[in-house]
Amino acid sequence: MIGLGLRRGFVVTFKNFLRPAVTEQYPDRHVGLVGAAKEAGMNPFQFLVKKPGDSLKAIAGLATVPVAVEQSPRFRGNEFTFFEDRCTACASCAKYCPLGIIEIVSVPGKIDAQEGESYKLEVFDIDIGRCMFCGLCVEACPYDALHMGSQFERSKYVRDELIITKEELFDAEKRPSSWYRPQFEENTFDPFKETIVDHHDAGRHERPSDEDLKKKWVDER
Amino acid sequence: MAIKTQPVTVNLGPQHPSTHGVFRMRVMFDGEEIVDVEPIFGYLHRGSEKLAEERTYTQIVTLTDRMDYVSSMLNNQAYILAVEKLAGIEPSPRGVWLRMIASELQRIASHLVATGFLLQDLGALGTPLIYAMRERENILDLFEMICGARITNSYLRPGGVFMDAPEEFWPALERGLDDIVSTIDELEEYLSGNEIVFSRTKGTAVLSPELLINASITGPMLRASGVDWDLRHRAPYDYYGRITFERKLHTASDNYARYWVRVQEARESVKIIRQCIEQIEPGPVRPSFDDVPRLLRPPAGDAYAAIEGSKGELGFYLVSDGGISPYRMHVRASSLINLTLLRDMLIGGQFGDLFVTFGSVDLNMGEVDR
Numbered sequence: 001m002i003g004l005g006l007r008r009g010f011v012v013t014f015k016n017f018l019r020p021a022v023t024e025q026y027p028d029r030h031v032g033l034v035g036a037a038k039e040a041g042m043n044p045f046q047f048l049v050k051k052p053g054d055s056l057k058a059i060a061g062l063a064t065v066p067v068a069v070e071q072s073p074r075f076r077g078n079e080f081t082f083f084e085d086r087c088t089a090c091a092s093c094a095k096y097c098p099l100g101i102i103e104i105v106s107v108p109g110k111i112d113a114q115e116g117e118s119y120k121l122e123v124f125d126i127d128i129g130r131c132m133f134c135g136l137c138v139e140a141c142p143y144d145a146l147h148m149g150s151q152f153e154r155s156k157y158v159r160d161e162l163i164i165t166k167e168e169l170f171d172a173e174k175r176p177s178s179w180y181r182p183q184f185e186e187n188t189f190d191p192f193k194e195t196i197v198d199h200h201d202a203g204r205h206e207r208p209s210d211e212d213l214k215k216k217w218v219d220e221r
Numbered sequence: 222m223a224i225k226t227q228p229v230t231v232n233l234g235p236q237h238p239s240t241h242g243v244f245r246m247r248v249m250f251d252g253e254e255i256v257d258v259e260p261i262f263g264y265l266h267r268g269s270e271k272l273a274e275e276r277t278y279t280q281i282v283t284l285t286d287r288m289d290y291v292s293s294m295l296n297n298q299a300y301i302l303a304v305e306k307l308a309g310i311e312p313s314p315r316g317v318w319l320r321m322i323a324s325e326l327q328r329i330a331s332h333l334v335a336t337g338f339l340l341q342d343l344g345a346l347g348t349p350l351i352y353a354m355r356e357r358e359n360i361l362d363l364f365e366m367i368c369g370a371r372i373t374n375s376y377l378r379p380g381g382v383f384m385d386a387p388e389e390f391w392p393a394l395e396r397g398l399d400d401i402v403s404t405i406d407e408l409e410e411y412l413s414g415n416e417i418v419f420s421r422t423k424g425t426a427v428l429s430p431e432l433l434i435n436a437s438i439t440g441p442m443l444r445a446s447g448v449d450w451d452l453r454h455r456a457p458y459d460y461y462g463r464i465t466f467e468r469k470l471h472t473a474s475d476n477y478a479r480y481w482v483r484v485q486e487a488r489e490s491v492k493i494i495r496q497c498i499e500q501i502e503p504g505p506v507r508p509s510f511d512d513v514p515r516l517l518r519p520p521a522g523d524a525y526a527a528i529e530g531s532k533g534e535l536g537f538y539l540v541s542d543g544g545i546s547p548y549r550m551h552v553r554a555s556s557l558i559n560l561t562l563l564r565d566m567l568i569g570g571q572f573g574d575l576f577v578t579f580g581s582v583d584l585n586m587g588e589v590d591r
């Protein structure tokens with residue numbers, strides 16, 4: 001019968017109309033009174049009494065709560081996570097980057113009788129404006145010093161601000177993505193909940209005990 | 222008295238919302254009828270083949286992502302197969318299974334995009350496209366889970382993949398496959414019997430199988446004309462020899478047949494993934510770095526490897542001079558070759574069918590221009 005196919009189509013559209021929405025509202029989600037009260041940690045009646053202004057706003061549909069976008073822990077985001085204490089300035093990452101946007105300048109540092117010769121990082125700049133987040137630099141780093149980050153909000157008005165310098169990397173919050181870092185996955189580390197404080201926790205080997213850390217490798221020889 | 226019309230030349234594109242990327246057509250109309258078409262492309266040329274000549278074999282994977290950006294996993298796979306052939310690498314079994322799963326998922330995503338945009342071009346503004354995109358979103362979420370990126374995956378490495386899928390991937394994949402099947406059912410429910418779709422797509426832009434073969438067209442376009450040519454079956458690469466699947470053929474060779482073949486192929490891909498899940502075995506996902514170093518130096522020579530991409534035969538030709546980067550890379554881009562028959566498809570047709578036909582070819586300008 002002519003027109004039957006069309007009607008079947010409308011049934012499908014109507015079914016979809018009743019399905020829960022999959023669209024994410026970002027960066028804020030509009031909530032009603034119940035949502036706003038939940039956000040404030042009260043039940044709706046308390047909320048009505050204690051914050052009449054906010055409740056009115058919520059009832060009018062103007063209240064918003066920030067949304068955390070659900071991401072997988074392997075998400076290759078920007079704001080690289082860098083552990084300066086693990087880095088040996090070997091420049092593998094710079095060599096492996098397809099775009100050559102990592103700039104490393106290192107100078108021979110102090111020669112320590114205990115720890116041997118070390119290299120000091122003078123410059124470690126990543127021009128994130130050209131970076132494509134392929135993660136090859138992270139794959140190349142043999143000492144687990146460089147990790148992908150998990151953030152993605154880094155828009156700037158000026159291009160030059162997109163170059164992250166050594167200092168910025170040092171001070172940034174350490175929320176490494178578990179991309180190419182199976183050790184994080186084994187420890188079920190979630191970059192969206194926790195941060196890594198100690199650089200010993202970022203390695204692919206077991207964390208050395210405190211005695212081991214105190215022992216100097218020169219002594220063992 | 223018959224009304225006389227005069228041919229008019231109209232420039233469509235390069236930035237027209239219906240032209241799937243920056244593509245320009247110079248079309249000559251006589252009234253509603255198309256008299257002549259001249260496709261003009263090259264607006265998205267990024268010189269990927271040249272750029273490849275100064276990058277190492279692993280770094281080129283990132284370039285292949287950006288060729289056909291709605292099926293980057295398939296591009297990765299074709300390129301990696303060429304490298305493996307060139308360097309004589311024996312891939313790890315688990316890596317191969319994983320990349321087959323990934324590339325079949327990508328094929329479904331690509332076919333969904335093609336179908337959604339075909340209907341968009343038919344004038345079904347929004348709704349079917351959004352349904353298709355919603356499903357594609359789930360597939361992209363799976364990709365994010367295994368490789369951290371949604372579109373520019375760079376998941377494959379010579380010899381396998383770079384990292385095993387996380388544990389939560391497998392249940393999510395099962396759920397995703399069920400969702401895909403129900404979405405395809407839904408799609409067929411409201412489209413395959415839809416009179417408007419029928420009247421707009423049936424019998425338009427018919428191509429003969431002889432012409433298609435002569436023009437070296439491959440993929441769903443060829444199979445829609447009844448020619449049984451699928452590289453997964455004809456020249457099985459990876460482990461496709463161990464997989465059974467049906468090759469869906471249609472004989473009408475019109476726009477509807479091309480749409481139908483894509484939808485059925487997406488269904489078959491789900492079956493292929495299910496078989497892969499059954500056969501996958503634990504083990505390393507790539508050979509150790511002693512066997513396959515990061516900096517590959519394949520012996521001098523050349524290799525061509527082709528896969529059945531979402532749009533047709535996707536091949537990579539690599540020439541090595543023994544150095545760390547290829548001497549020359551050439552891509553047999555299926556979109557570009559499928560585009561060559563655009564003129565034959567359009568001439569004599571109506572203006573309203575122009576974009577429908579264009580959509581049914583399923584072009585990706587990133588791949589056409591590279």
Ligand code: SF4
Nearest residue numbers: 097131132134135137
């Ligand atoms: S993610 Fe890729 S492009 Fe970005 S710095 Fe690392 S290697 Fe270079």
Ligand code: SF4
Nearest residue numbers: 087088090091093141
């Ligand atoms: S981050 Fe890693 S690869 Fe880069 S210089 Fe430091 S140790 Fe070497």
